[in-house]
Amino acid sequence: MDLTRAAAAALDDADPLAGFRARFAGAGEDGVLYLDGNSLGRMPRETPAALARVVEEEWARGLIGSWSSWIGAATRIGDLLAEGVLGARPGEVLVGDSTTVDLYKLLVAAADARPGRDVLVCCADDFPTDRYVVAGVAAARGMTVREVPADIDEGLDPAVLAAALDERVAAVVLSAVAYRSGALVDLAAVTRTARDAGALVVWDLSHAAGAVPVELAAAGADLAVGCSYKYLNGGPGAPAFLYVRRELQESLRQPIWGWFGQRDQFAMGPAYDPVPGIERFAVGTPPVLGLAPVEVGVRLVAEAGVDRLAAKGRKLGELAIALADAWLAPHGVAVASPRDPARRGGHVTLAHPQAWQLTQALVDRGVVPDFRTPDRVRLGPAPLYTRFVDVWDAVDRLREVLATGAHESYPTERSRVT
Structure with a gap:
């Protein structure tokens, strides 16, 4: 691979998605090399007008x-997500509540659907919220949690997961893309393995939606949740989404019995009788103001096309890895994400003993990555607005920090916390 900046610029010139960059506020104007789109996406330029329309006209x-x-x-926005992003069918996706609340609702419904089974399975290295929800549901129901170990960099071994599944397992909670390393799980294969064991899988798509193809219907996925403020650019605290396979909907009952899940809700009936479709997983009044930015972000992703976004994302990741190998490895930096692009999501993680200090030094030099314990720097280019030269420049600045030892003057994470 040609590692010159001119070669990176040539990739930008040939990029079929290049025009989307101008549709995001700040991109190319604020001087920031923003590589944290896997935590919070940039704001689409159409978002303020969409919010103003809801506030000034509708409200x-x-x-x-x-x-x-x-x-x-x-x-309605759930159907947009289903068709344009998630590879699902109309009537299978609902937007609202938070990822945590949606996960709780679906996990309890899944456990109830498997009576007599007393084990919930999750990944020991999964995002904390997922593990906490699993633990809370198990504690409330007298169930046992079975945590499956996973390599911090390479992710979950399907064979290890398969060995943890037996007739006691009711449900499995897994992330399609590991939050720390970006390791990608084979959603279809794991779903089949769990189904063979009689268990339901609740997928967390937070780091996958809008970055990699998920194709829920083709994979036969049963249940999924995900946030909308990362690659979907719905804004901080934007409402999450949940997915329930159509064939399962009437057999599942979620635990929060709100009036928006009620059949004939305006009859104000005395007893809860959930509506047959995806609406039975709703709870209360939809977050109208929060939904407006989500719709803008989802439409942008659908317009660009997930396959094209994933293809560019793979190339951005390959460039970051090649530069890290050439420039950063001599300074003790190791690539901590799967090198095979088919096994990697949208971000690339680098390992270094002083990752916290390196992260702070980068921020002070106009580069925004993020830090993850114990010693990881995550680079999250978002294909809708990140250029190849942005990745080149960011890694070049990290090279300069390491070469000069500029990061040595920053406090450690421990001293920062204490």
Whole structure:
């Protein structure tokens, strides 16, 4: 691979997605090399107008008369996500609540659907919220948690997972893309393995949606959740989404019985009777203001096409890895993500004993990555607005920090916390 900046610029010139960069606020204008799109995506330029329309027209002037357009927003945007991002069918995706709440709802519903089974399985290196929810549901129900070990860099070994599945397992919670290293799990293969054992899988797609193809219907996935503020660019705290395979919907009952999940909700009936479709996984009034930016972000991703985004994302990752090998390895930096692009999600992680200090030094030099314990720097280029020269420049600045020892003057993570 040609590692010159001119070669990176040539990749940008040939990039079919290059035009999307101008549709994001700050991209190319703020001077920041933003490589944290896997934590919080940039704001689309259309978002303020979308919010203003809801606030100034629908709320300020329309008042309660706008309810007719709000009440179906969670399923309407869910269908956009299903078709344009998740490879699901209409009526299988709902937007609302947080990822944590959605995970809780689906995990309890899955456990209830497997009576007589008393074990929940999760990955020991998965995102904390997922593990905490599994532990909380198990504690409340007198169940046992079976944590499957995973390599911090290479991710989950399917054979190790398969060995942990037996007739006691009710449900499995797994991330499609490991939050730390970006290791990608074979969603279809794991789903088949769990189904053979009689268990349901709840997939966390937070680091996958909008970055890699997930194809839920083709994979036969049963349940999934995910956030919308990373690659979907829905904004901080944006409502999450949940997916339930159509054939499972009427047999599952989620634990939070709110009136938006009720059949004939405006009859205000005395007893809870959940609606047959995906709406039964709703709880309360949809977060109308939060849904407006999500719709903008989802439409942008769908317009670009997940396959094209994933293809560019792989190339961005390959460039970051090649530069790290050539420039950073002599300074003790190791690539901590799978090198095979088919096994890697949208971000690349680098390992170094002083990762925290390196992260802070980069921020002070106009590069925004993020830090993950114990000693990892994550680079999260977002194909919608990150250029190849952005990756080149960011790694070049990291090379300069290491060569000069500039990071040595920064406090350690431990001293920062204490």
